[in-house]
Amino acid sequence: MKRSICLACLIVCASLVGRAQSNGSKYADSLLHITQHSASDSSKASAYLLLSYYYAFRDSALARQNLDHGRKAAAPYPFLYALSYFYDGVARYGVSDVAGSEIAFMKADSLLSQFSTKEAISFRSKTWRNIGILRQAGGDEEGFADLLIHKAIPLAQQAGDTIAVGKNYLDLSLVFKNTMQYSKATGYILQSIQVFRTKYSAGDLIVAYNTGAENYVLDKKYPEARAMLDSAWKLLADWPAKELYIDYYTAESMYYDETKDFRKSLASIDKGVALARQHSKQYEEQRLLLQKYYTYFNAKDYTNAREVLNYLVEQPEMMSQIGNRLQVYYGLAETNSTLGSMPAAYNWLKRYSLLSDSVNEVKLANNIHALEIKFSSAEKQKEIAALKIEREKAELSARNNRLINWLLGTASMFLLVLAVFSWLIYRNNKKLAEQQLKEIEQQQEIQFSQAMLQGEERERRRVAGDLHDGLGGMLAGVKMNLTGLTAAPVAGNGSELHKVINQLDSSISELRRIARNMMPEALLKFGLDIALKDLCGSMMTETVKIGYQSFGIEGSIPQNTQVTIYRIVQELLTNATRHANASNILVQCSQNGDTFLVTIEDNGKGFDTALASRAKGIGLSNVKRRVDYLHGNMEIVSAENEGTTINIELNVA
Known part of the structure; x- marks a missing residue:
């Protein structure tokens, strides 16, 4: 069974998250100490803003209180004031104010765009990434990918933030994984792994390995998935923040589920759920429970599968994302249908259909129609029992009619395909014949031009030879005879003879020029x-x-x-x-x-x-x-x- 579990979460940067997770309340206490004892207003403003981020998903009231103090202290400092809207977007997302969160992030980008420092550009990259995550949570996977490609990644590259580029590659892989384009997802996962290996960002590398394992499982490439899990496990042994084990157990449970080892799958899920509860990770816990539903369902334990979904459908963290809602609704329809609860199955499938896109509309209508028939049959079960024999005869007749219709439809489809195939062959043969005819005509035209040019050159050469050797020689002889007469000119005729000789010289020169143009002697020699x-x-x-x-x-x-x-x-x-x-x-x-x-x-x-x-x-x-x-x-x-x-x-x- 295919499944797609979104991994959307807002971030500031890896170092901030790492400190917050590793030191816990000590990290918050150190920031609080700065707000109370630092002599620098800018330091106080920065500490307040970081505290608002720390409490964003822990205590919304404290997050808002620290944000207000931070914005007030940051007022004289334009860069910190711009950052206050970034942290405002995070805080609003923490209380599920998606619209307000996006407005705050857009304001942050507008203000940060006035600064050309690498830090400002890096925060702009993170801002657009978070806006994309908000849109992904609303079901707009394409919008998320567009913002990553045209905003977040170029800005991260401009800032020289290689780790951010790697994280954005990983985000892109999630978009393709969620839309079941697993081969494309694999390419971006491997790129992110290469980045994190080069910079050796162990925490990000663990996340990438876990994501790669999930993608390979969904792509039915189990040896590659196992290799990713083993790589993640080696790094987890030295990683202080145990929360990353949660994602590992999620991927591992998917692997065991797909390889039909349901007992190990459930064991991995239980380990992950325990860790998630220990660290108050409600969404991560619910992701694991959704995987638990798939494991129960694939193991044909439909009762437990339905209980898990009944719990998840009440959880706001899980149901805040359209993709998750679709999975839960459809799963409830399937489990209730399998367990014979047709009214409930019908209602859940109807809710699923209202969320689905138009691509699956016809299929969903057929499923709903089938459930309506089953529901009507269940309501009239007593009446049908009394008419069982007649119904069986009617069903037999209907099956025969369907068989005949199927045979006729198949024959018609075959004839249609055959007709289309024949038409395609005819069209291709016609195009091929036209192309061959055109090539033959072109070849004949070239051959005709070739013959004409060769004949023209032969005639030029013959005429040039005749002019040069025949008429040219004769004119040269005439010139010589006339030149001899000038040696003893007749009285009064000397000037006329010279004039004739000059005209003859011009004629010979023109003759030679014509002969040379018709067949250039320099070319031949x-x-x-x-x-x-x-x-x-x-x-x-x-x-x-x-x-x-x-x-x-x-x-x-x-x-x-x-x-x-x-x-x-x-x-x-x-x-x-x-x-x-x-x-x-x-x-x-x-x-x-x-x-x-x-x-x-x-x-x-x-x-x-x-x-x-x-x-x-x-x-x-x-x-x-x-x-x-x-x-x-x-x-x-x-x-x-x-x-x-x-x-x-x-x-x-």
Whole structure:
């Protein structure tokens, strides 16, 4: 049977609690002596406030009296005055004034936030932790976790209070344990244990071991639970405050209960109850008694189980928390139902249902309905006895009908599941087919682009060769013949011949430029890096400056790939000079393994990148086709009148 027992209690700090528990009345007497004989008003104020904490859960009247004296004495001291509201929150919680307690804590945080000392930040962390505990007591586990994560833990870390961080981790584990998320709870418990081991805070380490043992029991991990119990027991032998044995016996009784050793479970509970009564720990005693109920119930001793719950339902400490009330109400419904007390079972289950959340609403309604039927049957027992035979026949018929309905329902459910499963398979197959078709189309498009680019380069190379070797040679021969004629010019024709030769020189230069653009000779002879540098130099004019930077370009790149990269840079430079009206252009090329990076920046007029796909004459479609051919990516950063930056990443494997 699953159970969740909350461990909510307000704290100030470990050292304060330790002194109060270890020295008892001597601790209170020493504080009282300070209030009567100290010459310092601030010391008196601090002593009064600590006395109010000491009496908060022992004597509410003395707690309030010392708090009033402390606040009055702290009035000239802003920090102590802020702390008075912290202790006010503790005192109000001691008399179950939950609303007033939270208001006091919120006031304390508001006043303490004006101070930047580590002590003030540490008290703010404790303040938010206590506010979270108040909300947890009201059933808001999520709110408690939220305040721990976003308030208490960050403030404790800011204050450098490592022990407080560990305690907050332990609080978080309780939230997850109470909501039956045992694996998450284990993680925070182990973190808190690591903190307490590092700082060697023995008392906190014992609490963490006990909590870990309970969590492992609830998670059905009994060897791990036993190991936690053994670790706690070793530390308890040297621990002066025997109250920590109470939590140990609680965890140990849960372990024996879950492992079906009910006799040892009851023995552990009795030891814990005796200690709790000895130290006036009412809530801890009632926690043990709630565990005693579970042990009796699991041992099928329902009479004693019900007696324990009848006692607990009258105890304000136990019933102040919603989680505990739910367990007690549901337990009373179960035990009374098992013992045949159907009216009582019905009433307790109804009270349980009113407290439950909407998640269990349907299940609870069914349980209540079943109890109503049993209750009605018990009220009409005499009448039913007279009609026993007819009832048996009706029940037999009802069972047959239920069996038929169950079979029909099962068949319908099977068909529904089968239909859903078939639809899912069909949808997945359809998506897979669409994805495969899309991949095939993309592959075909890439292959088409590849073939087109390769054909284009072959044609460029052929035309370049024809121009250079054929027409270029012929023009060179014509030039030589004309040059020979200038050696003995005909009278009056010398200047005309020189003019023709100059025009022929220009034609040859233009022809060579066209041939070089169609198939750069520098790329074929010296490689990509030299070719790109030569390209940038050839495109510079008096009005356009082009800078070129390269890093790590390897000569092992396949020639087809080099040509494609060259064409990309050539096209982008042409765009920048012709269309962008740029006066400064920077070309950067680098290689890192199989990745080739190109960046071209210009100070031209820029353009709207959203309209780039519809723009004509800027050559971006040619560049994009070549980038796709090399399985690359292109990024364009531009805006009107702000220049353009183009980043390209290519795969040259």
